[in-house]
Amino acid sequence: MTSNPPAIRRFDPDRKQRIINAALDVIVEYGVQGTTHRRVAKTAGVPLGSMTYHFDGMDDLLHQAFKQVAVASSSEFVRRLAKAGDREEAVQAIVDIIAGNIWSTPRTLLLSYELYAFAARKPELAAIMREWMQASRAALGRFFDTLTCRALDALVEGMGIHNSVDRSPLDRVEVEDIVRRICGQQ
Incomplete structure (x- = not known):
């Protein structure tokens, strides 16, 4: 045998x-x-x-994949803001993040859309989004009050989404004007 x-x-x-x-x-x-x-x-x-x-199934795989996207995106955001030494440099960093498409590459945007939609249907995944927002707001918090941090965080994501589909996306000068308005620096 x-x-x-x-x-x-x-x-x-x-x-x-x-x-x-x-x-x-x-x-x-x-x-x-x-x-x-x-x-x-x-x-x-x-x-x-x-x-x-x-x-442990497709939900586990999707959770880990989306976690990777969130960590990579928030890490780049945090890294860029960490270079800022004062409020003016922080404003310029935010403008760079938005106008330079640091966060809003077509791939990252598409994955973010999918993550938001999936998390809306799977509340246990909303924690990934909250961690991403917390990291962004903590980085902004070195220079701005809590409410301004929330507005800037929403602006970064929202402006990236809008600019990705808008036929006339905002240019750097317009983005900076909006950031300064939110920061009370008109």
Whole structure:
């Protein structure tokens, strides 16, 4: 009687991250509703079984993928504001973030739309959005009062969304004028 050789398990320490990245690619292409285990596995180049090995279902995968988007986006926002030494530099940082599309790249915007819509249907994911907002507001809080921080945070996201679809997006001078108005620096 011959025995089969033991299966060789391939060491793939980056597999889980590849799956998360693939999930984001699939979300960009098909939306959350069109994101399936099969599409993600195919995009990641992994066996379908890897999906259930690394994640407790599609909600878990989507949660981790959206968490990655939120952390990356808020980290860039925080990093840019951390360079500001005073209120005027903070104003310029906010203008750079909005006018320079630091946050609002087409991919990040699309993923953000999907995250907001998905979180509206899955309240447990709203925590990701709250963490993102808290990080942004804490960075702004070095220079502005709480209410102004909230307004600026909403402006950064809202202006990015508007400029992404507006046929006449605001230019840098207009963005700076609006930021200064919110900051009481007309």
